Amino acid sequence: SATAFSLYPGFADAWRTRGMALLRDRRFADALQSFEKAVALDPANPNTWEGRGHALIELGRVDEAIASYDRALNIRPAGADTLYHRGLAHFVARRFPEAAKDFRAVLEIDPGYPFARGALVFSALACCDWRNFDGDRTAALADLRAGKPAVAPFESIVLSDSPEDLHASARIWFARRSFDRAPLWQGEIHRHEKIRVAYLSANFHEHAVSRLMAGVWEHHDRKRFETFAISFGPDDGSAMRSRLMPAFDRFEDVGTRSDFETASMLRAMEVDIAVDLMGHTEGSRPGILSHRPAPVQVNFLGFPGTMGAPFIDYILADAVVIPDRDRPHFSEQVVTLPDCYLPNDGARRIGERTPARAEAGLPEEGFVFACFNNCYKFTPAVFEVWMRLLARLGASVLWLSHMSDEAKHNLAREAEKHGIGPERLVFAPYVQASEDHLARLSLAGLALDTSPYNSHATACDAFWAGVPLLTCKGRAFAGRVAESALSALGLPELVADSLRTYEEIAFGLARDEEALAALKEKLAGNRAGSAFFDTVRFTRRLEAAYARMHERARRGEKPAGFSVGAEIGV
Numbered sequence: 001s002a003t004a005f006s007l008y009p010g011f012a013d014a015w016r017t018r019g020m021a022l023l024r025d026r027r028f029a030d031a032l033q034s035f036e037k038a039v040a041l042d043p044a045n046p047n048t049w050e051g052r053g054h055a056l057i058e059l060g061r062v063d064e065a066i067a068s069y070d071r072a073l074n075i076r077p078a079g080a081d082t083l084y085h086r087g088l089a090h091f092v093a094r095r096f097p098e099a100a101k102d103f104r105a106v107l108e109i110d111p112g113y114p115f116a117r118g119a120l121v122f123s124a125l126a127c128c129d130w131r132n133f134d135g136d137r138t139a140a141l142a143d144l145r146a147g148k149p150a151v152a153p154f155e156s157i158v159l160s161d162s163p164e165d166l167h168a169s170a171r172i173w174f175a176r177r178s179f180d181r182a183p184l185w186q187g188e189i190h191r192h193e194k195i196r197v198a199y200l201s202a203n204f205h206e207h208a209v210s211r212l213m214a215g216v217w218e219h220h221d222r223k224r225f226e227t228f229a230i231s232f233g234p235d236d237g238s239a240m241r242s243r244l245m246p247a248f249d250r251f252e253d254v255g256t257r258s259d260f261e262t263a264s265m266l267r268a269m270e271v272d273i274a275v276d277l278m279g280h281t282e283g284s285r286p287g288i289l290s291h292r293p294a295p296v297q298v299n300f301l302g303f304p305g306t307m308g309a310p311f312i313d314y315i316l317a318d319a320v321v322i323p324d325r326d327r328p329h330f331s332e333q334v335v336t337l338p339d340c341y342l343p344n345d346g347a348r349r350i351g352e353r354t355p356a357r358a359e360a361g362l363p364e365e366g367f368v369f370a371c372f373n374n375c376y377k378f379t380p381a382v383f384e385v386w387m388r389l390l391a392r393l394g395a396s397v398l399w400l401s402h403m404s405d406e407a408k409h410n411l412a413r414e415a416e417k418h419g420i421g422p423e424r425l426v427f428a429p430y431v432q433a434s435e436d437h438l439a440r441l442s443l444a445g446l447a448l449d450t451s452p453y454n455s456h457a458t459a460c461d462a463f464w465a466g467v468p469l470l471t472c473k474g475r476a477f478a479g480r481v482a483e484s485a486l487s488a489l490g491l492p493e494l495v496a497d498s499l500r501t502y503e504e505i506a507f508g509l510a511r512d513e514e515a516l517a518a519l520k521e522k523l524a525g526n527r528a529g530s531a532f533f534d535t536v537r538f539t540r541r542l543e544a545a546y547a548r549m550h551e552r553a554r555r556g557e558k559p560a561g562f563s564v565g566a567e568i569g570v
Contacts, residue, residue, distance in 0.1 A: 009403040011492060012042035019051050026258045028058040028475065036206055045074040050082045062093045063273045069466040074267050080109045083084045084116055087123070096127035114176065118151030121159060126376040126565055128403075128410040144169055149176055153280035157305055158376060161452035163329035170280070170331070172306025173215065179311070183292030187556070190295070194226040195550050198294070201302065202233030202283035204251075206240045207541040208457035209277055209302050214240065215345035217247040217537035218518045221543060228269065230254055230262065232285055232548060263291035272296060276312065279303020301343070304478040306330040313559040314393040314549060316542070317341050319483035327561065335545050336563040341490035342481065343542070344460055346535040351439030354486055360440045361426050366395030367510045370444035370467065372428070372458050375403050377450040380414070386448060387418035393510050399444060402430040418530055443466040445516060446509055451477040453501070455528040459485050463527060468519050470494050470509075472502040491523060 019034035023375035027069035034054035042048065049072035056065035069086035073079055087102030090347045103120035106113045110354060117140040124133065137159055143150030144165060149172050156169035173227045190196070199217075220227050229248040232255045235241055245251045250269075254262045266274060266288075274294040280303050289297050292311050299315040306315065309332050315322070318341040322334050338352060357364055369389060371378075390396050400411075412422035412540035431437045447462040449455050449471035455462070459482045462469045471482035473495055483495045511514045532536050544564050552559065 010041055012038045012045065012048065015041065016045070016048045016051055019048075019055065019218060019251070023051070023054055023058070023138065024258075026058075026256060028055050028256075032059065033053040037159055044075060045203055046076040046079060046082065049075070050085065051238070053082075053085060057085075057089055057092065063434070066093070078109055080106050080113055082223060083109070084113060085435075087115055087116075087119060089093075091119070091123060091126075092331055094126075094404065096123045096404070097129065099123040100127075100399065112148065113145075114149040115152050116171075118155040118159065121151075122155040122376060125158060125378070126374075127406040128375050128378055128414070129406070130380045130410070130414065139322075141165065142558050144172075147172065149173070152212065153305065154282075154303070157476065159451050159477050161475040163326045163476045166305045166331065166478075167329040169306060170306050171217055172181065172308075173280070174286075174308050174310075177287075177290075179287065179290040179309070181291050181509070183311075185292050185295055189448075189554055190228070190270045190272055191270070192270065194224055196226045196270060196272045197275060197544060198227065198228040198230050198266055198269070198273070199248075199275045199277055199547060200230040200232075200285070200288060201277040202231070202285075203277070204231045204233060204241065204244050204304070205236040206238040206432075206434075210240050210244060211345060212301065212343050212457055212460065213277070213345070214243060214247065216343045216539045216542065217244065218347075219536050219539040221540075222249075225543060228271065232262075240259070247444065256411070256469060259287035260291060262288045263293040264321070266293035267291075272553070273298060273546055275300050276307070276553075277302045278303070279307050296549045296559070298549070301341075304453075304481060305476070306332060313560045314561075317477070317565075318484050321480045322488055326477075330371055331536045333559045333561040335549070335561060337541055338564060340484045342460065342485060342532075344533050344535060345540050346440070346533055348464055350434045350442075350464065351433070351435040354442055356438050360443055361428065362399065363395075363397060363426075366391055366397055367446075368397055368399050368444045369446055369448050370399040370441070370462075371448045371450065372399075372461065373400040373450050373453075373455055375400070375407050375411075376542050377453045378411075379451070381499065382451055383411075383414060384418065385392065385499055385506075387415060388503060389510070390415075390420050390424055390505055391418065392507055396510065397424050397426050398448075399428060401428055437461070438465045439468060446470060446506060448506060452476065454479050454482040456481050463489065463523065464533075466520055466524055468494055468509075468516070468523055470496065470506055472496045472499055472500060475488070485532065489530055490526045494519075 015034045019031045022031035032055040036050055038048045048066050053065040053068035065091045069082050072082045083102050083106045087099045090099035098121035100120055103116050106116040121136045123142050140151050151169050153170045153173050156166050217544035227248045229251045231253050271294045273296040274289055275298045279299055290311050297313050300314050312332050314335050316335050318337050327334050386398055442465040444467045447467050447469040451472045452474050459469050473483055474480050486494050496505055527533055541564050
């Protein structure tokens with residue numbers, strides 16, 4: 001307080017308390033200054049070093065944050081909170097083995113520490129360390145099913161294919177947050193000529209969500225809609241960032257504003273529909289919409305599942321990813337779009353030059369299976385199928401995306417368990433330009449999907465590159481996205497009903513050049529006339545959904561699920 005500072009300028013606890021308050025207000029630089037003053041006055045207080053670490057993380061100074069947590073742990077070695085946050089910092093730095101080590105240490109101190117068990121399993125998956133996978137996953141899901149805060153929502157979609165589990169995880173996560181707030185919007189009717197739609201994301205730069213949505217934002221009907229970007233992520237200086245900024249009527253960078261300040265801005269702008277493009281993904285800020293700044297609030301695209309939040313009205317989906325039987329496992333009302341809910345940017349380019357196989361690191365001969373998904377989507381069961389395919393097809397290779405040295409080492413160890421030499425796992429180097437990646441991806445014979453968390457944007461990449469993708473039918477939203485895309489493309493024969501069938505289809509296509517060539521030809525033909533790649537058609541359908549949500553809100557009706565059908569004429 002002001003009194004404490006005036007009477008006791010050397011009062012370290014007051015500076016630390018001030019730092020924590022500034023953290024909550026997202027004044028991270030000011031918070032760090034307060035923690036620095038507190039540390040100078042009392043360097044033996046582990047809580048101050050921990051708070052300093054929190055501020056440094058938010059400022060993107062991850063290594064310094066870890067060093068600050070180290071100082072706290074030198075003073076209080078068994079500090080579960082500090083260990084947990086250091087684990088999160090290691091995760092942000094993509095040091096997954098270190099993150100897993102910290103989360104396991106947390107559980108040794110406190111077996112019920114909130115969300116540590118899910119973080120442990122996910123960190124191990126992120127570097128393909130499956131040595132304790134079965135036991136850790138079983139324990140995490142047992143705790144989740146007992147109603148304990150064990151698995152964060154994003155982790156749950158990797159660990160479980162049960163819609164019940166995923167809904168429970170989201171509900172439990174929100175129940176532990178202080179989101180019971182007075183709504184900023186209290187029923188007022190906005191009277192604008194155009195429907196005002198605000199998109200909230202940290203990913204308005206070179207990112208999968210922006211690659212999918214760029215064409216939609218550019219093709220919104222400016223006579224009927226006014227669009228706003230609410231950005232709380234970095235400006236990466238990319239061509240995508242430059243492309244996106246003029247696609248909106250207003251582009252607001254709110255990275256330094258608090259959730260309440262941002263929500264108040266949305267309310268002042270009289271936004272009709274606020275679209276959260278992140279859900280529970282890294283960098284999300286659901287606290288903004290918890291203040292209820294808009295009459296209609298929507299969960300779309302970034303997170304393939306329910307947010308579990310009472311202040312989110314709708315989720316945009318399709319009939320495959322959320323069939324009628326699964327609607328009870330979503331807190332939102334389900335709006336069903338025709339065909340596939342995934343947007344695509346019809347203006348995407350493919351590099352004019354396809355590299356030679358040797359340039360891409362591939363052998364001159366042999367079949368190329370490809371999976372460019374993030375490796376945290378890999379599971380032992382699916383990897384075992386891939387290794388059996390390589391064993392059955394002696395000249396084949398598995399082409400994977402760039403990943404950490406730890407992940408490569410762990411996958412090589414797992415491959416050798418199945419009698420497969422590490423040279424048959426080929427890791428593609430990172431390519432900055434999307435068009436260059438699509439050009440080289442065309443060298444693949446068949447893309448192999450993951451389960452229970454499917455290819456989403458990576459499936460679109462494969463289709464753009466003319467590469468068929470084989471998926472296995474899943475139970476939950478995240479495991480049904482590729483099926484939805486393939487159905488929309490008229491390729492249901494690439495949806496297997498089990499991993500056994502998945503293996504046999506892959507084996508058959510790899511051995512039958514004519515069948516695979518016919519499938520690629522069918523993909524090319526269907527792609528040309530498919531709604532799946534028609535950005536304008538998708539945008540009109542999305543706008544029809546927005547218009548119906550808006551009209552319900554204007555009439556004072558509660559949100560209710562509906563389907564966008566052929567009546568819109570596109």
